[in-house]
């Protein structure tokens with residue numbers, strides 16, 4: 243045996259799982275096709291939003307609260323600044339499903355928040371143009387994460403705790419049997435007890451039964467100059483998610499003192515082959531997000547000054563797949579399909595994966611992430 247557990251894909255979830263496993267003293271071997279913290283799929287672009295008043299469903303709130311604690315633990319153990327809680331604004335029509343989900347999360351878990359509208363909203367956050375009937379919900383336990391630093395920090399910490407991580411090593415195939423799993427890479431073969439597949443958009447390579455349900459999608463991030471950048475410093479400008487017409491505009495304060503991130507993440511484009519991600523940004527994409535910014539954040543200059551392209555794995559219901567897949571060996575589990583909103587919960591997903599790999603069970607409620615929900619449709 244080369245290790246008790248192999249983690250295939252040391253990106254967001256893989257780095258956190260490797261850290262969590264190494265912390266428990268499990269012998270763990272990570273395989274990463276590129277370098278750690280690479281920007282080929284879902285890591286990159288300077289910031290990721292952390293929110294607790296969750297618009298994707300209140301079932302995530304306990305996971306996010308624990309994730310917040312784990313982000314702080316990783317910071318404390320390494321001296322790195324990964325999560326800045328400068329607040330978060332959810333902006334939109336209160337009668338929409340996403341804004342109702344935000345309210346449900348708040349009410350059910352008694353989350354620290356404020357609801358702002360009209361003149362008071364304008365006084366507090368004049369950067370956002372609010373339309374009649376819209377409200378702002380200020381989530382006090384929200385802010386931004388530093389994605390590249392988070393992944394490299396978790397991987398480095400895992401290595402300090404005894405994990406081995408093979409960089410620039412592509413896993414080509416896994417062959418599970420009742421005693422363990424054989425792994426073939428572009429270099430040599432390995433033998434381990436169990437495997438965790440965290441290859442994001444590439445996960446169907448190893449679990450083809452999920453190929454009808456797990457799809458890669460392309461997301462474009464954009465940054466804008468400001469008329470007065472001081473209005474967009476973290477202390478003045480919480481992270482935000484703004485739902486309006488065809489847009490889901492999300493963004494973060496300026497982190498370099500020159501540019502503000504504001505991106506349209508509605509309906510990301512489907513990609514047939516994640517290996518063929520088109521990293522060019524179309525003029526139309528730049529124009530569209532610029533129009534949204536012009537309408538909604540008038541203090542920004544509405545032509546993007548920076549743009550970059552990433553991808554994530556999406557499921558039909560936008561909930562991930564975390565667990566063992568029936569029909570495959572009990573030695574292979576998956577954590578993928580985070581559908582554009584997984585970064586904030588990565589440490590707790592790492593902990594859940596470690597629970598399942600070590601003990602076969604977890605105390606977290608992850609029913610909504612159960613891969614079994616797709617089983618009747620497996621081909």
Ligand SMILES: Cc1cc2nc3c(=O)[nH]c(=O)nc-3n(C[C@H](O)[C@H](O)[C@H](O)COP(=O)(O)OP(=O)(O)OC[C@H]3O[C@@H](n4cnc5c(N)ncnc54)[C@H](O)[C@@H]3O)c2cc1C
Nearest residue numbers: 251253254255275283284291413442580582583584585586
């Ligand atoms: C543009 C964008 C913005 C986002 N914004 C937010 C946000 O604000 N807040 C939030 O919470 N979430 C956000 N998300 C979602 C979040 O970033 C993802 O859900 C999460 O990072 C997915 O992690 P992952 O581990 O599944 O995939 P990844 O982090 O992509 O990791 C997959 C890894 O597997 C490796 N790999 C692939 N194939 C192989 C192989 N054969 N052998 C070895 N290694 C392999 C890859 O190189 C990669 O390192 C965003 C996503 C994107 C793309």
